[in-house]
Structure formats: structure tokens, C-alpha cells
Amino acid sequence: MKFFIDTANFEEIKEANALGILSGVTTNPSLVAKENVSFHDRLKEITNIIPGSVSAEVISTEVDGMVSEGRELAKIAPNITIKVPMTPDGLKAVNIFSKEGIKTNVTLIFSANQALLAARAGASYVSPFLGRLDDIGTDGIHLISEIAEIFSIHQIETEIIAASIRHPQHVTQAALAGAHIATVPYKVIQQLFQHPLTDKGIAQFLKDWEGRQQ
Numbered sequence: 001m002k003f004f005i006d007t008a009n010f011e012e013i014k015e016a017n018a019l020g021i022l023s024g025v026t027t028n029p030s031l032v033a034k035e036n037v038s039f040h041d042r043l044k045e046i047t048n049i050i051p052g053s054v055s056a057e058v059i060s061t062e063v064d065g066m067v068s069e070g071r072e073l074a075k076i077a078p079n080i081t082i083k084v085p086m087t088p089d090g091l092k093a094v095n096i097f098s099k100e101g102i103k104t105n106v107t108l109i110f111s112a113n114q115a116l117l118a119a120r121a122g123a124s125y126v127s128p129f130l131g132r133l134d135d136i137g138t139d140g141i142h143l144i145s146e147i148a149e150i151f152s153i154h155q156i157e158t159e160i161i162a163a164s165i166r167h168p169q170h171v172t173q174a175a176l177a178g179a180h181i182a183t184v185p186y187k188v189i190q191q192l193f194q195h196p197l198t199d200k201g202i203a204q205f206l207k208d209w210e211g212r213q214q
């Protein structure tokens with residue numbers, strides 16, 4: 001499973017990128033709204049340092065608007081992936097983009113059937129939202145397993161991005177369930193590093209080193 005970062009914050013993207021673990025970035029309108037910057041400028045900055053997929057979401061809800069917005073966003077850099085919501089208009093737009101060679105990420109996936117429809121429309125990625133399913137008392141990870149199994153049985157090449165990741169356990173579970181990618185907030189990336197025995201081990205090594213015989 002590969003790692004994307006789920007943020008529009010450039011400092012977070014730079015920090016995570018320096019770790020050498022990043023294969024891409026996902027943004028959404030809520031994440032961009034927090035940043036108080038021009039969306040185009042921020043996407044330019046991100047694509048200047050990230051060679052992998054950078055998801056940029058359309059705001060229009062109708063196919064024509066989505067297509068013209070997506071075409072403009074795709075001009076920013078060749079690694080822009082157009083993020084489109086899981087609606088009939090969204091899938092019509094995905095189908096048009098796929099014929100034009102523009103990569104797409106179908107977002108707000110909450111069922112296996114939605115993922116299958118998106119894949120058949122030509123989506124490069126589908127984004128099932130784990131955390132939001134858990135929030136309403138459903139098992140988000142079960143959805144990832146279902147989609148992974150269906151895509152495997154039917155040899156579908158669309159990649160599964162485990163999204164709405166809230167904690168490190170989601171990351172492990174998504175990897176075990178067969179997600180190709182997890183898009184992870186910076187705070188959770190930081191948490192993935194943490195283990196008390198690692199900290200204890202480093203402290204002990206340093207203590208022993210200081211007390212060594214010269």
C-alpha cells in the first residue's frame with residue numbers, strides 16, 4: 001500500500017515529502033478552504049515538488065461544469081488527478097476525462113456498488129471514506145475489503161484509495177484489506193512513527209553510549 005497525504009497545507013506536504021514516503025496528495029474543498037490561498041497557486045506549488053498524483057476536486061455539480069473545471073485544473077500539471085463526486089453527472093464527467101487521458105479520483109464512495117460503477121465509468125481511483133462510515137456506526141474497513149475483492153475477481157485496474165483515515169489503526173487495517181493507497185492526514189502520519197519502545201530504546205542507547213569506557 002502506498003501513502004498519499006490528505007491536506008492542502010504546503011508545509012505539511014513538504015514535511016511528509018522529506019520523509020520519502022509520499023506517492024501523492026489529495027485535497028478537497030474543505031481542506032483548501034482552510035488555507036486562504038488561491039487553489040490554482042497552491043496546486044502549482046504542490047505539483048512542483050510532488051511528481052505523483054495530486055487530486056484536485058471540482059466544485060460544479062453538473063457534467064458540463066465539471067468537465068470545463070477539470071480541463072482547466074488538468075492544465076496546471078500533468079500529474080493533476082481530477083476529483084469528482086460519486087453522482088451520475090460525476091461519472092459522466094469521469095467517462096469524458098478517461099477518453100481524454102485525464103486521470104480521475106471518484107470521491108465520497110460509501111458502497112461497493114458505487115465503487116464498481118465508478119471503475120466501469122473509467123475512474124483511475126476510487127476513494128471510499130472509512131472514518132465517515134465508522135462515524136455512523138458502519139464498518140468502513142469492511143467496505144475496503146469488499147471493493148478489493150470485487151476489483152480482484154473482475155480484474156479491475158482502478159486503484160482503491162482508503163480515505164477519511166482518522167487514526168493509525170485505520171492505516172494498518174486498510175493495508176490488510178487490500179487498499180492500494182491510504183490518503184492520510186499529516187497528524188496521523190506523525191502518529192504512525194510513534195512507539196514507546198522506540199523512544200525507550202533510543203534513550204537507553206544514548207545513556208549506554210554516554211557511560212561507555214573510553
Ligand code: E4P
Pocket residue numbers: 006026027028107127129131132163164165183
Ligand atoms: C479524501 O480524499 C478526503 O479528502 C478525506 O479523506 C476526507 O476525510 P474526512 O472524512 O476526515 O473529512
